[in-house]
Amino acid sequence: MISAGDFKNGLTIEIDGVVFQILEFQHVKPGKGAAFVRTKLKNVVDGGIVEKTFRPTDKYPQAHIDKKEMQYLYAEGDMYNFMDMETYDQIALTDEAIGDTMKFVKENDMVKMVSYKGNIFSVEPPMFVELEVTETEPGVKGDTATNVTKPATVETGATVNVPIFVNQGDVIQIDTRTGEYLKRV
Known part of the structure; x- marks a missing residue:
């Protein structure tokens, strides 16, 4: 207590x-x-x-929250499949249980399963991820005002605002907590 x-x-x-x-x-x-x-x-x-x-x-009473690292395997319909790397047990969670936390997570990335009394209520992606830009418009020459951004789609399908110098095929680092572009890798 x-x-x-x-x-x-x-x-x-x-x-x-x-x-x-x-x-x-x-x-x-x-x-x-x-x-x-x-x-x-x-x-x-x-x-x-x-x-x-x-x-x-x-x-x-203090609530003991358990966090266990698992590997994201694949999505099938509205189910996300994960594997415990120690026991090789697999679990599937629904889209509703996960929310939008998986929008920056690629297959085979490690995530943390957060549970209370054995019930998983949240999935925590890694804080920072590196993803390839699959689609973005080219920057317009002369449009160099400070903090000019454009939308870019990354390999997981999520959209992120990036600076105009980022091109298709570039690998960028994203903060998964805020969904913000951090730097080009």
Whole structure:
């Protein structure tokens, strides 16, 4: 059990059977009245964000989140197939369970399966990926104003805004958390 006075960013707790991750917390000691802890919590299953206040003496069980690295094999219809590289067990997850987290992941890339009590609720792609640009318009000569971007389609089918000097066939690095272009490799 963790008391609200011991909350830290990134900690996962269980409140009424729902698992939350603490995004922000603040201990508030008003001039009058009792102290309290103001928090911003993220529901780890559905991604919803909630703001709650707690008394510093409130206690909640810590939720243990498991992360296991697996290899993405292939997509078949609306199912994504993954393999545990230690046991060679394969699992398939639906498109609904994964969301859009796989838009920058190629076949045979390693991803992290995030689960609570054996139920996988999220897939974390690598933070940075290198993908080849398969389609983009050529840059217009003379269009050199700062921060000019154009859309580019990468080999996984996702679209990313890239600087005008990036051409078809270039390999670029992308931050999967934000979907932003980082650099040409």
